[in-house]
Amino acid sequence: MAQTTPDADWVSRIADDVIAEAERRAPGKPVVCASGLSPSGPIHLGNLREVMVPHLVADEIKRRGIPCEHILSWDDFDRFRKVPVGVDPSYAEHIGKPLTAVPAPPGSPYASWAEHFKAPMVAALAELGVQVRGISQTAMYTSGAYREQILFAMRERARIDAVLDRYRTKDKPQHKQQKPLDAAEVAAAEGSGAAGEDDGSGAGGGAYYPYKPYCSACGRDLTTVTAYDDETTRLAYVCQCGHEETVRLREFDRGKLVWKVDWPMRWAYEGVIFEPSGVDHQSPGSSFVVGGQLVKEIFGGEQPIGPMYAFVGISGMAKMSSSRGGVPTPADALEIMEAPLLRWLYARRRPNQAFKIAFDQEIQRTYDEWDALERKVADGTAQPADAAAHRRATGTAAGPLPATPRPLPYRMLASVVDITTGHDEQTLRILGELDPANPVKTLDETRPRLDKAERWITTQVPAEARTRVREEPDTALLGALDDDGRASLRLLLDGLDTHWSLDGLTTLVYGVPKVRAGLAPDAKPTPELKAAQRAFFALLYRLLVGRDTGPRLPTLLLAVGADRVRKLLGA
Structure with a gap:
């Protein structure tokens, strides 16, 4: 295994561990990294971390020339759990159906609810340079790909129930002890990839079955298995709709394993080496913890290694929730920021570090930080971990991402x-x-x-x-100026022609108060001079845009244009 240096970034350190684990478990086979998303609603920027952490690690492994695959399981065979706010309440008739069997929201060009919410995420991942092999769980279950795993789980249902029972008494007390989550954290947990923490218990106190059929009559999972024969695989169930049926499970493909059994089954089936999970899945009794026992004791596999990842917040936009509309998604972020910048936000923070993505004025500061890093990388002064995050943001093992040829601030x-x-x-x-x-x-x-x-x-x-430049001069304000104000404006107007560039106007607007104070234009500012500059800037803003503040004055002057500046400043 290649050794990383002490100042290597978190991606390199995790990649070292994943490569070593893959060599131990499956030498000579491609390394499998995994993500899982449920298209139950808008797939938001918190969910993106579920994909970006494995992507960055898988990409580092590929950069080292080691075969690696990043799989993305679409949990589109999960049940439709609730009607989101803003959606026609009549959609309640679809609760309990697979997401791929629920009609898309009205006006959508897609065939199903799942496809409607999956499509924008697929497009965003392509723009971000994230290469994955998508796996539709609807396709896997309905094609019979998991048939032997289902039959095996049903045969081993008593052992599975025993493992699950170790944790059932732990769930509620442990969750009560946790610090309450804020609204954004609760919302992020809802869409973290799992349809729920269902383990198949609670079916009226009857026998335990780790499998739940979708009703052949109503299409919903409001079913209870009442009998099962291991030898013939005959399974009987009743549905709340009144339908009763007996099927041969060896031939029946309209059902799925309950989540806490489904996830570890897939770990073994796909040979997953690395898969991170959110904090909601790593508390005692949760699906990740219980799954680690089930995959080892029942399915003969091993739990993936992978860190817990923290929540992603939003600055200046609605709190994230995959069950409500108006939620910021990767597609929303890519409308206002370039793909390398969005990648960088995920690459520069360790998975267990929470961070926020700015949709408000903070986005300007974020871009300033990014541009400063680009300059440091260009001149070789960036710290190694920062340079590594930049490299991961601007390209992948497949090549560089598109960039703005001339990235002005x-x-x-x-x-x-x-x-x-x-x-x-x-x-x-x-x-x-x-x-x-x-x-x-x-x-x-x-x-x-x-x-x-x-x-x-x-x-x-x-x-x-928004900035609205005045149409006509503020004659009242111009008429009320004292001698110092008029002289300051005259100095500015006299210097426009010779300073008409961004740098020139910067020197000019900062220099006027210095000259009025009897100082050289390049004199270092004193507290008194800074106060004079602020007063002069406020005057210019009021004359140009009718407010005390606005865009940076040099940029504003260029945007307004020299002739209009002269008109508004009373020349």
Whole structure:
């Protein structure tokens, strides 16, 4: 096994462990990393961690030239549990059906509820450069792929029940002792990949069966197995709809193992070496913990290694919940940020570290951090772990991800499109004047970052916070200026022509208060000078946009244009 250096990033350290474990368990076979998602509703940015952690580890293994596969199980054969807020209440008639048997929401182009919510995630993963082999659990169960595993589990039902019983008394007391989750954490837990913590118990006090059929009459899982014969595989069940039926389980493919048995069965079936799980699955008595016993004692396999991953929060958007509408998904994030930046947010934090993804003004600071890292990587001053996170963000073992040819500062682009309301000709004029020595010649140079910034402005910035440049001068304010105010404006106006670039205007607007104080334009600011600068900036904002604050003044001046600046400042 290759040894990593002490300052290696978390991905390299986990990859070392996974490779060593794979060599112990299955030498010579491809390493299998796994994720699982339930398309029961919008698959949000918390669920994305379920995919990104194995992706990053699998990608590192591939970079080392070791065969590795990342499988993504779509738990689309899970039951439809509840009607989300905002959906027609009549959908309650589908509760208990497989997600692939529930109609898609009205107006959807997809054939089922599962496909409707799976499709945007598939597209987002492609944009993020995440390569997976998707496995539909509907296809696996209905094709009979798991038939022998189901029959085996039914034969071993007493032993399975005994293992589960060790934990049944632990579940509730342990959960009561845990710190209450906040709304975002509860919501993230709901969509963490498992349909629930069902172990098949509670069927009216009768015999235990780890298998639940979907009713042949109503299509729902409101069924109770009443008898089963190991030799003939004849299974009898009754449904709450009134239907009773006896089937041969060896030929019956409309049912599935209960979740706490299904998951460890699949670990053994797929030979999974690495699969992380959320905190909701690693508490005592949960499916991950119990599954570790079942896979070893019943299915003859081993539990995957894998860390617990923490929740992902959102700054500036609704709390995450896979059961409610308006939830921020990877597709939502990719509308306002480039794929490498979103990958970086997951790559730079260890799985057990919670973090937030910004949809509000904090996204500008996040982009500033990213651009600063890019500069450090370019000049060789980035710390090794930071450089590794950057490398994982900008490309995969398959190659680099698409990047903006000329990545101008996100906050600048956002300010420009805010002022121009996305007018391409005006936007190009402003961007072309940022650096006259190296002007932007086409907007394509600044895409897709420009498009992401424009989308952020139009979807995430409230109308009242948008920048609206005045149409006419504020004659009352101009008429009330004292001599110092008029002189300061004159200094600014006189310097526009010679300073008309981003750097030049920065020097000019910061320099005016210095010159008025009898100092050189490059003098170091004092507390008194900073106060004078703030007062001057507030005056300019009121004259240009009617508020005390706004976009960075040099960018604002360029966006407004020299002629209009002169008009609004009373020239």
